[in-house]
Every structure is written in C-alpha cells, then in structure tokens.
Amino acid sequence: MGHYDMFVTDVLVIGAGLAGERAAIESARNGLNVTLLSLVPPRRSHSSAAQGGMQASLGNTAMGKGDNPDVHFMDTVKGSDWGCEQDVARLFADTAPIVMREMAHWGVPWNRVSLEKRIYDGKEIHEDPDKVGLISARNFGGTAKWRTCYTSDGTGHTVLYTMDSIVQKYGITVHDRVEALSLIHDGETCYGAIVRDLRNGELRVYTAKSTVIATGGYGRLYGASTNAVINEGTGMSIAYETGVVPLGNMEAVQFHPTGIVPSWILITEGARGDGGYLLDKNGYRFMPDYEPNKKELASRDVVSRRMIQHIRAGYGVDSPYGQHLWLDIRHLGAKHINTNLREIATICREFNGIDPVHELIPVRPTQHYSMGGIRTNIDGQAYGLKNLYALGEAACWDLHGFNRLGGNSLAETVVAGKIVGEKIAEFTKDVTLNVSTSLVEDHLLMQQKRIENLRAKKGTENVYELRNRMETALNTNVHVFRTQEHLQAAVDELRELHKRSKYIQLRGDGNGADPELAFALRLPGMIRLALTIATGALARTESRGSHFREDYPKRDDENWLKRTLAYWREGASEPELQYEPVKITESQPGDRGYGEATAGAKSGVKQ
Amino acid sequence: MARELTFRIMRYNPETPDVKPHLQDFKLKEEPGMTLFVVLNKIREEQDSSLRFDFVCRASICGSCGMLVNGRPTLACRTLTKDLSEVTTLLPLPVFKLLGDLSVDTGTWFREMSIRTESWVHDDSEFDPTAEEERMDNEKALQIYEGERCIECGCCIGGCATANIRPDFIGAAGINRIARFMVDPRDKRTEQEYFEVVGSEDGVFGCIGLMACDDNCPVGVPLRGQIAYVRRKMASAGWKMKVKS
Numbered sequence: 001m002g003h004y005d006m007f008v009t010d011v012l013v014i015g016a017g018l019a020g021e022r023a024a025i026e027s028a029r030n031g032l033n034v035t036l037l038s039l040v041p042p043r044r045s046h047s048s049a050a051q052g053g054m055q056a057s058l059g060n061t062a063m064g065k066g067d068n069p070d071v072h073f074m075d076t077v078k079g080s081d082w083g084c085e086q087d088v089a090r091l092f093a094d095t096a097p098i099v100m101r102e103m104a105h106w107g108v109p110w111n112r113v114s115l116e117k118r119i120y121d122g123k124e125i126h127e128d129p130d131k132v133g134l135i136s137a138r139n140f141g142g143t144a145k146w147r148t149c150y151t152s153d154g155t156g157h158t159v160l161y162t163m164d165s166i167v168q169k170y171g172i173t174v175h176d177r178v179e180a181l182s183l184i185h186d187g188e189t190c191y192g193a194i195v196r197d198l199r200n201g202e203l204r205v206y207t208a209k210s211t212v213i214a215t216g217g218y219g220r221l222y223g224a225s226t227n228a229v230i231n232e233g234t235g236m237s238i239a240y241e242t243g244v245v246p247l248g249n250m251e252a253v254q255f256h257p258t259g260i261v262p263s264w265i266l267i268t269e270g271a272r273g274d275g276g277y278l279l280d281k282n283g284y285r286f287m288p289d290y291e292p293n294k295k296e297l298a299s300r301d302v303v304s305r306r307m308i309q310h311i312r313a314g315y316g317v318d319s320p321y322g323q324h325l326w327l328d329i330r331h332l333g334a335k336h337i338n339t340n341l342r343e344i345a346t347i348c349r350e351f352n353g354i355d356p357v358h359e360l361i362p363v364r365p366t367q368h369y370s371m372g373g374i375r376t377n378i379d380g381q382a383y384g385l386k387n388l389y390a391l392g393e394a395a396c397w398d399l400h401g402f403n404r405l406g407g408n409s410l411a412e413t414v415v416a417g418k419i420v421g422e423k424i425a426e427f428t429k430d431v432t433l434n435v436s437t438s439l440v441e442d443h444l445l446m447q448q449k450r451i452e453n454l455r456a457k458k459g460t461e462n463v464y465e466l467r468n469r470m471e472t473a474l475n476t477n478v479h480v481f482r483t484q485e486h487l488q489a490a491v492d493e494l495r496e497l498h499k500r501s502k503y504i505q506l507r508g509d510g511n512g513a514d515p516e517l518a519f520a521l522r523l524p525g526m527i528r529l530a531l532t533i534a535t536g537a538l539a540r541t542e543s544r545g546s547h548f549r550e551d552y553p554k555r556d557d558e559n560w561l562k563r564t565l566a567y568w569r570e571g572a573s574e575p576e577l578q579y580e581p582v583k584i585t586e587s588q589p590g591d592r593g594y595g596e597a598t599a600g601a602k603s604g605v606k607q
Numbered sequence: 608m609a610r611e612l613t614f615r616i617m618r619y620n621p622e623t624p625d626v627k628p629h630l631q632d633f634k635l636k637e638e639p640g641m642t643l644f645v646v647l648n649k650i651r652e653e654q655d656s657s658l659r660f661d662f663v664c665r666a667s668i669c670g671s672c673g674m675l676v677n678g679r680p681t682l683a684c685r686t687l688t689k690d691l692s693e694v695t696t697l698l699p700l701p702v703f704k705l706l707g708d709l710s711v712d713t714g715t716w717f718r719e720m721s722i723r724t725e726s727w728v729h730d731d732s733e734f735d736p737t738a739e740e741e742r743m744d745n746e747k748a749l750q751i752y753e754g755e756r757c758i759e760c761g762c763c764i765g766g767c768a769t770a771n772i773r774p775d776f777i778g779a780a781g782i783n784r785i786a787r788f789m790v791d792p793r794d795k796r797t798e799q800e801y802f803e804v805v806g807s808e809d810g811v812f813g814c815i816g817l818m819a820c821d822d823n824c825p826v827g828v829p830l831r832g833q834i835a836y837v838r839r840k841m842a843s844a845g846w847k848m849k850v851k852s
C-alpha cells in the first residue's frame with residue numbers, strides 16, 4: 001500500500017473560498033472539528049477577485065429606497081428566467097441583509113452612505129441624512145433597486161480577507177496546496193476524499209463525517225474566461241465521477257458582457273452600474289435602442305446577446321483578436337475612476353496600456369460563471385450520496401436558474417455558507433464515522449494506479465493539445481448564441497477528446513509535484529464536464545436565460561420548465577440526462593420586463 | 608520584426624536536491640500584449656513541462672505571482688514583455704521558503720504573520736441579527752480599505768533588507784496589517800495590547816526606514832505612511848508603559 005498520511009476530521013470542507021470558509025466557520029462555532037482544503041492559500045481563491053459587490057436589500061440609499069426581500073426575490077426569480085428554486089430564492093433574499101451586517105460586524109469596511117454629492121445618469125442624488133453611516137449600495141444589472149453592497153472595487157478581496165480572519169480566529173485547520181482527486185464512497189455514503197499534496201506529489205487520505213464541496217466554478221473549460229486559472233471544475237468532476245451524484249443545469253453558462261480584449265480579464269459590472277456606456281464602431285451608444293428601459297443594465301445574458309447581435313449587424317470594431325465593442329467610462333471623471341473604479345483603471349493601464357479616463361476600453365462577452373453544478377437540496381445536501389454537501393459556485397442549490405444576477409453570487413456564497421453551514425453542523429453532530437479501511441485503500445489504490453499509468457508513459461496524446469481543443473470546442477460552439485449544428489459539432493469533438501484523454505503521454509517525468517502530471521490528472525474530468533455542458537445544451541430545445549438557441553428562440557415553459565440532471569454512470573462514455581421540475585412557490589413564469597420578449601423599439605438599428 | 612526574447616530562469620527542484628540551484632535559458636518569440644503569464648505558460652507547455660511557478664487570477668488581484676524580475680520584486684502577471692529588454696532574469700522571491708523554480712511559499716508566511724499579529728477584529732460583543740448595523744463614517748471605511756488592499760504578494764518583504772537578515776521580522780506587510788486594525792473602530796484592542804504584538808525589533812522597530820517596500824508594492828498600499836503611523840503610535844505607547852513602570 002505504501003506510505004501515506006491520514007487525517008480524520010468531523011467536517012471536511014474542500015475549497016477555501018467564501019462559500020467553504022463561511023460553512024467551516026459555522027461548523028467550528030458549533031464545536032465541530034473542521035479541516036479546510038485548498039489548491040492555493042485561501043486568500044488567493046477566486047472569491048478574492050470579485051470586485052463589484054454583493055446584493056442584499058438593506059434599502060439604505062436614496063436609489064434603494066423601498067427595497068426589501070420581496071423585491072430582491074422577484075428580481076432573482078425573473079433574472080433566473082423562472083429556472084430557479086423559489087423556496088431557495090426566498091430563503092436567500094430574506095437572509096442576505098443579515099449576513100451583510102454580520103460581515104460588517106466581523107470587519108468588512110463596506111462603503112457607507114454619505115452626503116457627498118453624486119451624479120448618476122445626469123441626475124443629482126440626495127441621500128437621506130438619517131441613513132448616513134449605514135451600508136451603502138450601488139447599481140447592478142437586472143435589479144429594480146440599488147442593492148449591491150460593496151467596498152470600493154475590492155469587494156471579494158475584503159470580504160474574503162475578513163472571512164479568513166475569522167477562520168484564523170477560530171483556529172480552523174487549513175491545508176493549502178492540496179488537491180482533492182476523488183471522493184471515498186461506497187455508492188451510498190461519502191466518507192471523505194483522496195487528496196494529493198501539490199508540494200511533493202504524495203497522496204493523502206482524509207476521512208470525515210461530512211464532506212463539503214465548495215470548489216467554485218469551471219470557467220477554465222472555456223479558454224476565454226474571466227475566471228482564475230485554478231477554476232477547472234475539479235470539485236464538480238469528483239462528485240460526478242461517483243456515478244450517483246448528478247450535476248444540475250450544466251448547460252446554463254453565464255457570459256459577462258465586458259471581458260477586456262484580449263486577456264479576458266473582467267471589467268466589473270460596477271463600471272456600467274456607475275454609469276458607463278457601451279459604444280459601437282461609430283461611437284454610437286446602441287443599448288438604449290435594444291433595451292429602452294434598462295439599457296446597459298439589463299441582465300447579463302440580455303446585454304451579452306445584444307452585443308453579439310450588434311456586432312453581427314456590422315457595428316463591431318475590428319481587431320487582431322476578433323471584433324469587439326467599446327466600454328466608455330470617460331464621462332465619470334478622473335476622481336470617480338481613480339477611486340471607485342480604481343481596479344478597472346489599473347487593469348486597463350497595466351494589461352492594455354489604456355487610460356480609461358481618456359480612452360475607450362475594448363470589450364466582448366466572455367465566459368464568466370457556472371450556474372450549474374452539484375445538485376443539492378435546499379439544505380445543501382448533494383443528491384445521490386449521504387454525508388455529502390455542496391455550496392457556492394460548485395453547487396446547483398439552485399438560486400440562479402438559467403441566469404445569475406450580478407452581485408447574487410458572492411451573496412450566495414455567504415448566505416448559503418451560513419444556512420448550509422448550520423445544517424451541516426446540526427447533521428454532523430449525530431453522525432458516527434464508520435468507514436472500512438479496505439474501502440479507503442481501494443480508493444487510494446485507484447488514484448495511485450492513475451498516477452503510475454501516467455508515469456509509465458504508455459500513451460500518445462499531449463495534454464495541452466487536448467485542453468486547447470476542448471477550449472476551442474466550447475468557445476466556438478457552446479457560446480452566447482447556440483444552434484443544433486454547432487452543439488452537435490461540440491458534442492462530437494468532445495466525445496472524441498474524451499476517448500483520447502485516456503491515452504495521455506507526459507513529456508516530463510511526472511515525479512513529485514510535477515505540474516504537467518497534476519494537469520493530466522484533471523483533464524479527463526474537465527472534458528466530461530465540457531461534454532455534459534454541450535450535451536445538455538443540445539437537448540434543451542428552447543431559450544431560457546443564458547441558454548439561447550437561435551433555432552428555438554422562445555422560452556418553452558410547457559416542455560422545458562424543468563432542470564437538467566446529468567449523471568455519469570460508472571464506465572460510461574457520455575452523460576445520461578434526466579429532468580426534474582423546478583419549484584414554484586410564489587411567482588408563476590412571466591415576462592422578465594427586459595430582454596427579447598419586451599424590447600420592441602429598435603430605432604436606428606438595422607437588424 | 609518580433610523580437611526573440613531570452614528568459615534566464617532559476618531552476619531548483621527540492622525533490623532532486625543534488626542538482627544545485629542554477630539558471631537556465633529559454634528563448635521565445637515576442638507577441639503583442641505579451642505578459643510574463645503568457646511567457647511562462649508557453650515555456651511550460653512547449654519547452655519544459657516541469658517548470659514551476661504560481662498564477663491564480665492572472666490579473667494582479669490575488670498576489671500569487673510575486674518574483675524577482677531583473678532583480679526587482681514585482682507581479683509577473685502584470686509585467687509586459689514590451690517593457691523588458693531582450694534578456695530577462697527571473698528569480699524566486701527571497702525570504703520565503705522555496706517550493707521549486709519560481710514558486711515560493713508566501714501563503715504559509717502570511718498565515719503565520721496574520722496569526723501572530725492576531726489580524727482580526729477584536730470585539731467581544733455578540734452579533735445581533737435583528738439590529739441595524741453599527742454606523743461608520745464613509746471616510747473611515749475608505750481609510751480602512753486603503754490598508755486592507757494588500758494582496759499578500761510578498762514583494763515588499765522580498766526587497767526588504769531587514770526581512771532578508773531577520774527571519775521573524777513581520778515586514779511592511781505586517782506593519783500595514785496592524786495599521787489596518789488600529790484605525791478600525793471595531794477593533795477594541797488597546798495601544799498596549801498592540802505594543803505587545805509589534806513593539807519590538809521583529810515588529811515596527813526593526814524597520815530601518817529605507818522604504819524599498821513602498822517602491823515595490825505593486826498595488827500602491829501607502830506603506831510609508833502606514834509604517835510612520837504605527838511607529839508613532841508604538842513609540843508613544845512604549846513611552847507611556849515606561850512612565851508607568
């Protein structure tokens with residue numbers, strides 16, 4: 001069997017971003033022993049990169065006046081194109097204000113309401129003097145009120161740092177630079193994970209009463225993504241590979257309207273929220289023609305489609321990296337840009353040599369968020385395996401349905417972290433850990449075999465070439481606009497790549513902490529996720545939220561008001577799709593009030 | 608004509624300690640808009656699959672990719688090759704434990720520093736979920752944010768003379784961390800309590816004030832001002848303690 005380190009814990013949280021850390025804190029507060037795992041030091045998790053902010057209906061600002069959880073609930077349900085679980089959305093909207101205040105109590109330096117003069121859309125904003133000093137909010141897409149709490153443009157950074165400071169305060173064990181490779185399970189219950197130490201390549205065993213997957217999204221399946229390079233969906237794939245845990249709505253992929261060309265770094269929605277415009281090659285502001293009410297701030301799927309539509313109509317700006325449009329924030333002025341939008345200014349200057357105070361920013365819709373993930377119930381319990389939980393972007397809880405509103409994801413991580421964390425703590429207290437050593441050794445051996453096989457160099461395929469082909473298949477065929485023909489092409493290609501991924505040949509020796517070996521271990525799972533996205537999208541013959549079929553441009557509630565569940569059965573070579581109804585409690589499917597269904601006015605724009 | 612660039616990279620693999628650290632040259636063609644993120648990934652994918660380095664956000668937000676570029680500590684992801692000459696030397700940041708090639712263990716260093724300085728808001732009051740949040744002046748919030756902007760990249764530590772000779776020195780990042788909590792009205796620690804954490808040669812009094820840290824901070828944390836602020840506070844706290852005893 002060889003030597004390996006073994007760790008025993010009450011709660012094993014795989015992933016130390018906001019979701020994982022918040023859930024870990026809740027368990028620790030309840031006296032449980034918790035271990036957090038992360039590929040990187042927790043503070044480098046992707047959550048730190050979120051700049052814009054997080055939604056909670058505090059209603060402290062003049063433009064947020066009258067806001068409450070009911071309004072937040074409705075925005076979220078509409079935003080999801082009625083694809084979400086409404087009981088989850090209700091719980092979320094009701095809890096969000098409490099967690100924002102809790103984060104303030106823990107140390108987040110939220111921007112506060114002040115009487116400083118502000119101009120928005122040509123109008124002067126007058127704050128209520130009674131509200132000065134309370135948590136402020138900014139405008140984000142798809143919301144009826146200004147509701148997005150923020151810290152200048154470092155929201156994710158400050159909230160994650162504060163969260164991690166509480167993790168330190170509670171003395172929670174953190175193991176960084178490790179990667180969970182598989183779950184230990186017997187088809188019914190989960191007992192922990194097989195983990196690889198990325199410092200030296202050794203395998204470790206973690207057994208736990210409850211195992212929690214909080215590994216974030218899979219943005220890097222698409223090469224052109226705003227996501228961090230560690231967002232490779234491995235948490236989703238290890239759950240998927242059990243054969244019994246389904247992934248929900250994997251075809252629901254969000255594209256952000258403003259990835260900067262060509263590095264695909266995100267220009268936060270805060271730029272449009274604070275009053276930035278989109279311009280075409282003629283310097284013309286086109287969004288009001290398509291979306292007269294919400295203009296640049298219709299929900300992300302709508303703005304992304306309008307942009308591509310406008311580019312297709314011949315108004316894109318040519319560049320060596322393909323056509324793009326412009327984002328204009330010049331009119332906000334140097335002071336505003338250099339303080340409230342400082343990170344944007346820095347990105348423009350450092351990565352593109354552009355000064356956004358005087359120049360336009362080249363942007364194009366870019367993969368951004370995964371609405372789909374490990375399907376859980378409202379308590380965060382994964383379908384299919386006992387003692388397994390999931391939350392955050394890795395999960396399909398399902399708050400976002402087919403389109404997530406900006407600011408709702410960071411809020412979800414912390415709200416779900418609190419709610420699901422409580423459930424985990426409650427549940428774990430009554431569990432006794434009873435895992436057979438032979439089960440553990442079987443799972444360990446399986447991973448050892450994979451590593452040995454790769455090191456034996458019996459294959460033919462180059463791991464980076466396969467990755468590039470996977471990225472291209474998704475980027476060209478499973479994007480903002482989708483058709484039967486393109487989706488079929490993606491499915492065919494990805495099936496082929498999946499076969500080829502069994503024959504990876506390392507170029508290096510694969511010893512110890514070799515990075516090529518680490519990637520070779522991930523890639524087959526990544527291709528499975530990619531194939532699942534494409535297969536789900538091909539099957540769904542309607543348009544809903546971010547999933548837009550040009551050959552089926554209407555939402556079809558009669559046939560498709562349901563969630564895709566994908567299973568990867570043991571030994572299978574493609575996903576098995578099933579469906580379940582979405583939960584409707586308060587709001588019957590209707591018109592979103594923006595987007596294709598309503599926008600008739602297209603003055604001045606030739607289609 | 609695209610330039611041919613040479614990258615002279617330090618190689619060291621702790622699994623083969625017999626092979627001493629050495630420099631290895633890699634050559635590649637420059638492309639428009641190329642950064643060291645692009646360069647290092649290209650080298651790994653096309654020339655040497657064993658090369659180790661760290662990137663996460665590739666957008667100068669997460670602080671993973673600090674290294675010495677021609678001797679100067681900076682973030683590799685935001686370094687454009689157009690600003691470099693034809694030969695560039697890349698070395699790992701000093702002070703931190705070397706994990707291999709350009710990868711160093713800044714995470715462990717920062718975690719230990721945070722725990723040593725108890726970098727969390729000290730407040731015994733229970734959170735009340737039914738109450739309105741405690742108010743704060745927006746200027747105060749922005750002031751806290753200024754110190755909070757540190758991304759733990761380690762550039763200030765790697766270029767600091769004191770940190771290079773004194774292994775327990777908390778460095779500019781550590782002093783800044785203290786300043787961040789000192790200005791925060793929610794943190795109820797007294798000056799004396801802070802003094803115990805940073806009023807020593809491993810804390811603020813070890814700093815010799817040449818301000819290499821301030822020049823090197825890639826996100827522009829106002830380290831000069833933060834160090835002066837903590838030094839002033841701690842000098843007065845030390846004075847008060849002396850008078851009392």
Ligand SMILES: Cc1cc2nc3c(=O)[nH]c(=O)nc-3n(C[C@H](O)[C@H](O)[C@H](O)COP(=O)(O)OP(=O)(O)OC[C@H]3O[C@@H](n4cnc5c(N)ncnc54)[C@H](O)[C@@H]3O)c2cc1C
Nearest residue numbers: 015016017018019039047052053180216392393407409410
């Ligand atoms: C550029 C950008 C800006 C954004 N801005 C906003 C915004 O303004 N507002 C908003 O609401 N949302 C925003 N989002 C979305 C939001 O940031 C994410 O959805 C959210 O942070 C996800 O948090 P998480 O805790 O689920 O995962 P993450 O923060 O991604 O953390 C995942 C953790 O899992 C670990 N991990 C992964 N795989 C493994 C493994 N196999 N083994 C061990 N550990 C593993 C990682 O190391 C990491 O610690 C933004 C996203 C992007 C890309």
Ligand code: SF4
Nearest residue numbers: 767814815816818820
């Ligand atoms: S000023 Fe102090 S902290 Fe900064 S580099 Fe010099 S010795 Fe180090």
Ligand code: SF4
Nearest residue numbers: 757758760761763824
């Ligand atoms: S203070 Fe600046 S240089 Fe030092 S670790 Fe923080 S961000 Fe990096």
Ligand code: FES
Nearest residue numbers: 665667669670684
């Ligand atoms: S990779 Fe995040 S700062 Fe460079």
